[in-house]
Amino acid sequence: xxxxxxxxxxxxxxxxxxxxxxxxxxxxxxxxxxxxxxxxxxxxxxxxxxxxxxxxxxxxxxxxxxxxxxxxxxxxxxxxxxxxxxxxxxxxxxxxxxxxxxxxxxxxxxxxxxxxxxxxxxxxxxxxxxxxxxxxxxxxxxxxxxxxxxxxxxxxxxxxxxxxxxxxxxxxxxxxxxxxxxxxxxxxxxxxxxxxxxxxxxxxxxxxxxxxxxxxxxxxxxxxxxxxxxxxxxxxxxxxxxxxxxxxxxxxxxxxxxxxxxxxxxxxxxxxxxxxxxxxxxxxxxxxxxxxxxxxxxxxxxxxxxxxxxxxxxxxxxxxxxxxxxxxxxxxxxxxxxxxxxx
Amino acid sequence: xxxxxxxxxxxxxxxxxxxxxxxxxxxxxxxxxxxxxxxxxxxxxxxxxxxxxxxxxxxxxxxxxxxxxxxxxxxxxxxxxxxxxxxxxxxxxxxxxxxxxxxxxxxxxxxxxxxxxxxxxxxxxxxxxxxxxxxxxxxxxxxxxxxxxxxxxxxxxxxxxxxxxxxxxxxxxxxxxxxxxxxxxxxxxxxxxxxxxxxxxxxxxxxxxxxxxxxxxxxxxxxxxxxxxxxxxxxxxxxxxxxxxxxxxxxxxxxxxxxxxxxxxxxxxxxxxxxxxxxxxxxxxxxxxxxxxxxxxxxxxxxxxxxxxxxxxxxxxxxxxxxxxxxxxxxxxxxxxxxxxxxxxxxxxxxxxxxxxxxxxxxxxxxxxxxxxxxxxxxxxxxxxxxxxxxxxxxxxxxxxxxxxxxxxxxxxxxxxxxxxxxxxxxxxxxxxxxxxxxx
Numbered sequence: 001x002x003x004x005x006x007x008x009x010x011x012x013x014x015x016x017x018x019x020x021x022x023x024x025x026x027x028x029x030x031x032x033x034x035x036x037x038x039x040x041x042x043x044x045x046x047x048x049x050x051x052x053x054x055x056x057x058x059x060x061x062x063x064x065x066x067x068x069x070x071x072x073x074x075x076x077x078x079x080x081x082x083x084x085x086x087x088x089x090x091x092x093x094x095x096x097x098x099x100x101x102x103x104x105x106x107x108x109x110x111x112x113x114x115x116x117x118x119x120x121x122x123x124x125x126x127x128x129x130x131x132x133x134x135x136x137x138x139x140x141x142x143x144x145x146x147x148x149x150x151x152x153x154x155x156x157x158x159x160x161x162x163x164x165x166x167x168x169x170x171x172x173x174x175x176x177x178x179x180x181x182x183x184x185x186x187x188x189x190x191x192x193x194x195x196x197x198x199x200x201x202x203x204x205x206x207x208x209x210x211x212x213x214x215x216x217x218x219x220x221x222x223x224x225x226x227x228x229x230x231x232x233x234x235x236x237x238x239x240x241x242x243x244x245x246x247x248x249x250x251x252x253x254x255x256x257x258x259x260x261x262x263x264x265x266x267x268x269x270x271x272x273x274x275x276x277x278x279x280x281x282x283x284x285x286x287x288x289x290x291x292x293x294x295x296x297x298x299x300x301x302x303x304x305x306x307x308x309x310x311x312x313x314x315x316x317x318x319x320x321x322x323x324x325x326x327x328x329x330x331x332x333x334x335x336x337x338x339x340x341x342x343x
Numbered sequence: 344x345x346x347x348x349x350x351x352x353x354x355x356x357x358x359x360x361x362x363x364x365x366x367x368x369x370x371x372x373x374x375x376x377x378x379x380x381x382x383x384x385x386x387x388x389x390x391x392x393x394x395x396x397x398x399x400x401x402x403x404x405x406x407x408x409x410x411x412x413x414x415x416x417x418x419x420x421x422x423x424x425x426x427x428x429x430x431x432x433x434x435x436x437x438x439x440x441x442x443x444x445x446x447x448x449x450x451x452x453x454x455x456x457x458x459x460x461x462x463x464x465x466x467x468x469x470x471x472x473x474x475x476x477x478x479x480x481x482x483x484x485x486x487x488x489x490x491x492x493x494x495x496x497x498x499x500x501x502x503x504x505x506x507x508x509x510x511x512x513x514x515x516x517x518x519x520x521x522x523x524x525x526x527x528x529x530x531x532x533x534x535x536x537x538x539x540x541x542x543x544x545x546x547x548x549x550x551x552x553x554x555x556x557x558x559x560x561x562x563x564x565x566x567x568x569x570x571x572x573x574x575x576x577x578x579x580x581x582x583x584x585x586x587x588x589x590x591x592x593x594x595x596x597x598x599x600x601x602x603x604x605x606x607x608x609x610x611x612x613x614x615x616x617x618x619x620x621x622x623x624x625x626x627x628x629x630x631x632x633x634x635x636x637x638x639x640x641x642x643x644x645x646x647x648x649x650x651x652x653x654x655x656x657x658x659x660x661x662x663x664x665x666x667x668x669x670x671x672x673x674x675x676x677x678x679x680x681x682x683x684x685x686x687x688x689x690x691x692x693x694x695x696x697x698x699x700x701x702x703x704x705x706x707x708x709x710x711x712x713x714x715x716x717x718x719x720x721x722x723x724x725x726x727x728x729x730x731x732x733x734x735x736x737x738x739x740x741x742x743x744x745x746x747x748x749x750x751x752x753x754x755x756x757x758x759x760x761x762x763x764x765x766x767x768x769x770x771x772x773x774x775x776x777x778x779x780x781x782x783x
Contacts, residue, residue: 024382116499116503128434128708156635275500
């Protein structure tokens with residue numbers, strides 16, 4: 001047996017070395033596989049879709065919703081308000097128990113206004129103060145109540161918030177380019193008309209405007225909750241209405257080519273055009289928009305008081321002064337809109 | 344023996360089983376087995392140690408800087424939004440320090456984004472977030488400049504552009520920045536975990552190798568009546584040292600990385616989240632004033648953020664949690680400072696709301712943004728922001744120091760383990776060869 005294994009021993013030592021080499025290799029390989037792992041991912045191409053930003057709250061409107069212009073305007077004699085009760089009381093000496101006395105007691109007149117609609121209610125960026133036609137009317141009312149035009153707390157409202165703010169008693173009056181309509185009269189009371197506006201259209205200078213039909217199928221912008229957006233939704237010339245929260249958002253969309261036109265009251269459009277010389281106000285007025293001061297229902301003494309203030313400013317030239325300050329761009333000062341009273 | 348035999352053709356299998364019947368053949372097979380085990384153990388240990396070392400390198404050079412870059416992007420963007428709002432509120436041409444702060448924020452966001460962009464290569468989600476941020480950041484700054492240009496001409500149109508910019512920031516940029524922040528923080532935690540796995544495989548292989556060596560020595564002692572086999576003994580000692588080294592290195596790294604996490608990255612993340620909540624509260628406070636009576640929604644958001652920041656009384660919430668979680672006294676002092684300043688800010692905010700509610704709007708604005716008013720909101724917020732910034736910086740330094748300690752634990756470990764493995768293999772081979780040689 002020894003001899004046999006001796007004959008086999010010589011070649012088996014080579015085999016042994018080969019065996020050992022193989023063992024080392026196997027050990028190395030196994031170790032490396034056990035220890036390593038993981039692949040590096042490859043960088044790839046990434047496409048990002050770019051969506052142009054829009055003003056927050058911009059919505060394209062489809063079919064007509066139930067609107068504030070559901071009922072015809074002329075039926076309810078919307079412009080007629082309550083007659084003032086005699087000469088106005090002196091400032092800060094309001095009849096006891098009246099709404100005005102309560103306001104005097106609270107120390108401030110809370111007024112709902114806008115801060116984005118030049119030149120009716122806007123924030124003067126140089127001073128940080130609110131200014132405009134509506135703001136001056138509100139100051140006249142505060143002056144008549146307190147003797148001091150600064151005793152006002154301004155609450156800025158969007159077009160949609162005007163009626164709820166009165167109903168929830170967050171403000172005493174709203175002076176904010178508010179058109180008197182029959183539907184609104186069911187929720188709030190209005191003073192007499194202090195400004196007469198009409199709806200027109202604002203477009204780029206190089207837009208070929210040939211009447212309202214040239215806007216059929218085109219996107220037209222107006223603020224949510226305004227009579228303007230309702231007029232667009234119900235318009236026979238079928239534009240695509242786009243609603244936003246404030247009027248300046250419409251101008252932003254026009255400048256970003258996201259709408260073809262803006263349509264609202266001519267005075268508001270004039271204020272937008274004043275901020276962008278490449279736009280112009282076109283077309284004839286196709287609605288009548290009488291503005292009134294809105295007051296919560298059930299405060300008839302305040303309605304009469306405000307009408308008294310408005311009557312005074314019509315008579316003594318204050319209205320003309322306010323017009324001249326803010327709206328001289330629209331042309332010479334017209335006569336103030338006449339007051340209509342209920343019998 | 345079966346493992347190495349399985350990889351050979353069947354003809355050789357007969358040769359091996361034939362060899363196993365002879366003593367030198369058996370010794371040869373034992374040697375092969377021992378070598379396989381020693382080499383496998385050594386290689387696995389070395390490779391795993393190298394992996395830990397790589398993970399630590401990754402932490403210092405890549406994961407942590409990227410997580411910080413993502414945080415900086417998020418912080419800078421939310422501060423830019425708050426600052427743009429404050430600039431608008433200041434009216435007219437904004438005060439120079441406010442303008443400077445806005446510009447610094449945009450620059451910081453841009454450069455942090457450029458750093459964070461390298462994360463895009465390794466993560467699909469990070470890539471999407473970075474792509475969205477780089478696409479829309481210039482759009483945002485463009486809108487802010489349009490707002491500024493219109494403001495300068497006294498047009499209210501400026502406010503509309505600012506609103507659009509803020510809407511873009513809130514709806515697109517900040518969510519993308521937050522996603523990036525979260526994904527990079529998760530990646531940091533994963534890298535920390537990669538550096539601290541339990542050395543289970545190494546220990547098993549080590550015990551197997553040492554066990555096999557001891558069994559071989561026992562077998563030889565029984566067969567040859569020689570108590571000591573120097574080579575095998577050396578091999579056993581070397582393998583034992585490798586096992587010890589692996590255990591000590593793993594334990595050291597785990598302790599250091601654990602410290603790095605507790606005192607470093609986890610604190611940084613906690614404090615950074617608190618800082619961003621403070622900035623968003625500041626932005627909402629300013630927007631409430633800008634909205635001028637129509638800002639109830641912003642005031643609610645302010646209340647939500649300030650409650651997250653300090654709880655109902657100012658002493659709990661994120662700041663309270665940070666104060667109790669922090670162990671470093673210097674960092675704790677800064678967090679305490681931040682909590683105190685937050686209380687001053689809360690008092691200033693109550694004053695702002697009181698003034699605004701009683702019609703004294705301009706005074707409310709002054710308390711909110713006047714940089715000289717000692718008890719004003721601007722001063723308190725800026726001081727709070729700075730305290731948190733310093734606390735974050737200190738925690739980052741601590742993280743750095745701990746990771747460096749971990750790396751020093753691992754220095755030379757791979758080379759040492761390789762050397763000891765070679766010694767084990769040489770010793771084992773030589774020891775068995777002595778016995779095999781006797782059969783010639």
